[in-house]
Amino acid sequence: MSIKIAGTGSYIPERVLTNADLEKMVDTNNEWIVTRTGISERHIAAENEVTSDMAAAACRKALEAAGVDASEVGAVIVATCTPDYTFPSTAANVHRKLQMSKAFCFDLSAACCGFLSALETGTSLMVANKKYRYVLVVGAEKLSTIVNWEDRSTCVLFGDGAGAILLENVDDGSDSGLIASDMNTDGNWSDILKLPGGGSVNPASHETVDAKLHAIHMQGQETFKLAVNAMVSACRKVEADAGITISEDIKVVVPHQANIRIIQAVAKRLGITEDQVICNINRYGNTSAASVAIGFDEAVRTGKLQRGDLALLASFGSGLVWGAQLVRY
Numbered sequence: 036m037s038i039k040i041a042g043t044g045s046y047i048p049e050r051v052l053t054n055a056d057l058e059k060m061v062d063t064n065n066e067w068i069v070t071r072t073g074i075s076e077r078h079i080a081a082e083n084e085v086t087s088d089m090a091a092a093a094c095r096k097a098l099e100a101a102g103v104d105a106s107e108v109g110a111v112i113v114a115t116c117t118p119d120y121t122f123p124s125t126a127a128n129v130h131r132k133l134q135m136s137k138a139f140c141f142d143l144s145a146a147c148c149g150f151l152s153a154l155e156t157g158t159s160l161m162v163a164n165k166k167y168r169y170v171l172v173v174g175a176e177k178l179s180t181i182v183n184w185e186d187r188s189t190c191v192l193f194g195d196g197a198g199a200i201l202l203e204n205v206d207d208g209s210d211s212g213l214i215a216s217d218m219n220t221d222g223n224w225s226d227i228l229k230l231p232g233g234g235s236v237n238p239a240s241h242e243t244v245d246a247k248l249h250a251i252h253m254q255g256q257e258t259f260k261l262a263v264n265a266m267v268s269a270c271r272k273v274e275a276d277a278g279i280t281i282s283e284d285i286k287v288v289v290p291h292q293a294n295i296r297i298i299q300a301v302a303k304r305l306g307i308t309e310d311q312v313i314c315n316i317n318r319y320g321n322t323s324a325a326s327v328a329i330g331f332d333e334a335v336r337t338g339k340l341q342r343g344d345l346a347l348l349a350s351f352g353s354g355l356v357w358g359a360q361l362v363r364y
């Protein structure tokens with residue numbers, strides 16, 4: 036069996052929030068944000084534009100790129116930590132918006148590593164059951180709704196957007212789609228990056244709102260240190276398992292866009308050139324589960340990644356969950 040990437044798509048909301056805009060909101064400055072994070076601007080969804088709208092827009096583009104009708108899709112997995120609601124799933128809302136007559140839809144929660152987790156899950160679903168000829172794997176976030184806009188240490192980092200890949204079971208024996216992966220979790224680090232409010236631990240109340248528990252809480256430096264080691268070790272594991280040499284065989288590496296210094300440190304340790312790394316953090320900031328999906332779509336649409344090329348995806352995020360995946364486009 037072979038699962039190919041039939042099409043890719045992404046969606047970035049129109050409104051741009053620049054570092055200069057943030058200077059007017061919190062005690063920060065463009066120089067600090069650019070040198071410490073690599074971010075110059077990020078896009079923020081309109082008030083009435085929700086996560087499933089962005090996910091649906093990215094899916095539409097992936098379907099168009101593949102020439103496939105929404106009615107043919109067998110499953111949709113939306114990775115997000117900013118769902119439309121706790122339930123129904125954001126994926127069910129995508130189902131409604133695209134009028135997918137036969138798709139089985141669900142959300143997946145793995146924060147910034149959500150898209151890789153969805154790709155792993157979607158591929159496994161197709162391997163397990165041939166009735167899934169087309170599966171959409173999506174990363175979509177409206178992080179602007181869970182940012183504390185008074186906390187300068189986090190509000191400068193995040194943006195909104197969505198990306199999608201349409202997987203197709205071509206069943207022709209070709210070596211395509213997800214070829215090798217190394218996915219991991221260490222729940223012992225679950226406290227360093229979390230949204231404390233709104234779940235069963237701290238159900239929503241006036242107190243949780245007053246204490247700003249419905250916003251991202253992050254120990255930045257701890258996360259930074261773990262991120263580099265985690266992504267490099269997952270990439271090396273995939274390299275060994277697949278019998279490839281990253282610096283020679285990989286056309287592009289698509290890392291999670293959390294901080295330019297993390298991306299550069301990972302690239303250095305993998306011995307790859309700047310040209311091999313997809314980097315759009317300066318324009319979009321950290322879009323969590325959408326980040327690798329958006330980067331992958333950009334690699335395809337800019338021609339950096341051609342049919343037959345190998346790409347290495349790498350991500351980490353709250354959980355901690357981290358991983359790397361070798362993909363042939």
Ligand code: ACO
Pocket residue numbers: 062063064067068071072146147148187188189191228253254255256258259262293294321323351352353
């Ligand atoms: N503007 C100006 N100064 C700031 C800002 C800001 N926006 N934010 C923090 N500072 C100050 C701090 O107060 C501190 O000042 P002090 O020295 O007087 O105490 C100083 O800058 C240094 O702060 P640090 O937190 O040590 O800065 P650092 O270099 O570690 O950068 C950052 C912080 C950008 C958050 C970095 O640690 C990072 O990128 N961490 C990883 C984030 C990440 O990858 N998250 C995972 C994904 S998110 C998810 O899964 C949902």
